[in-house]
Amino acid sequence: MSRTRDDLFSYLLSDHSGRSVHSDYSDRSGARIDVSGVAGVGEATGVTGVTPEGAAWLASAGTYPRSTLALWAERPHAPVVLPCGSVFDVVSTPAVFGRRMLDRLWDEGPGAGPVAAFRGRILLFAAPGTAQRLPSLLRWEEFSRTDGIPPLLCHGTGDAVTVPAPADTYVASPTPSGTRWLVAPDTRSPWLPGPEVLLWAAVRAARAAVRISIFPHADQDAKVYDVSRRR
Numbered sequence: 001m002s003r004t005r006d007d008l009f010s011y012l013l014s015d016h017s018g019r020s021v022h023s024d025y026s027d028r029s030g031a032r033i034d035v036s037g038v039a040g041v042g043e044a045t046g047v048t049g050v051t052p053e054g055a056a057w058l059a060s061a062g063t064y065p066r067s068t069l070a071l072w073a074e075r076p077h078a079p080v081v082l083p084c085g086s087v088f089d090v091v092s093t094p095a096v097f098g099r100r101m102l103d104r105l106w107d108e109g110p111g112a113g114p115v116a117a118f119r120g121r122i123l124l125f126a127a128p129g130t131a132q133r134l135p136s137l138l139r140w141e142e143f144s145r146t147d148g149i150p151p152l153l154c155h156g157t158g159d160a161v162t163v164p165a166p167a168d169t170y171v172a173s174p175t176p177s178g179t180r181w182l183v184a185p186d187t188r189s190p191w192l193p194g195p196e197v198l199l200w201a202a203v204r205a206a207r208a209a210v211r212i213s214i215f216p217h218a219d220q221d222a223k224v225y226d227v228s229r230r231r
Contacts (some may be wrong), residue, residue: 050166054114054185058163061087076167079179085157088114089131091124091198092153092161098122100205102182105193109201113192115183116164121153122182123161126192131156133195138202148206 050058059068061082068080084090093101098115099122105112114125126134131154138149155161164179193201 049184051186053188077165083160084155089126090155090161093122101201104201104204114185118179127194130195137199
């Protein structure tokens, strides 16, 4: 069976360097958080790219980071619900349009931060404040010709999203409604795009959709992004 783009994403993002990782981090209170229990989640399937640093970054968004890490240590395939607004915001797009945005970000832009798929939508993890700023940018008169951009759901302060588990269950049991990482967090402080970057990608994705509908490509094979350009 040939690899899907998602499988290749996860494989290329996994840590094959053998580098050592820290076993603990500080939560918001300054207490140390032991992440050694999730250090092996990447090896559970050999596919996911979530590292202990990435898991600690995700957990730091919640009120009780150590409880989240303890859950993942016991159940590495369990997704969790985490609040937005302090560590990250999330911009949710329809799946096809989200893939086009990712194409623009990787082909012509600075790359993307963590990206997940959830129930037929793409979740773009963004810098805090993006959820408040992006809608107003889309309404600017300068960008009034954005009919090709579908409604983007912006999750910020007061909202929460379902975050995929560190261990990838999609390869073992692929389902259209499942939640999984497309670009997994792998550092304690991942680069996150801001509202201007996502606006740029959305406008170009809309224009690309028009070109694709008029001049369809002969080769529709999935493309692997060059993650070496990731900030």
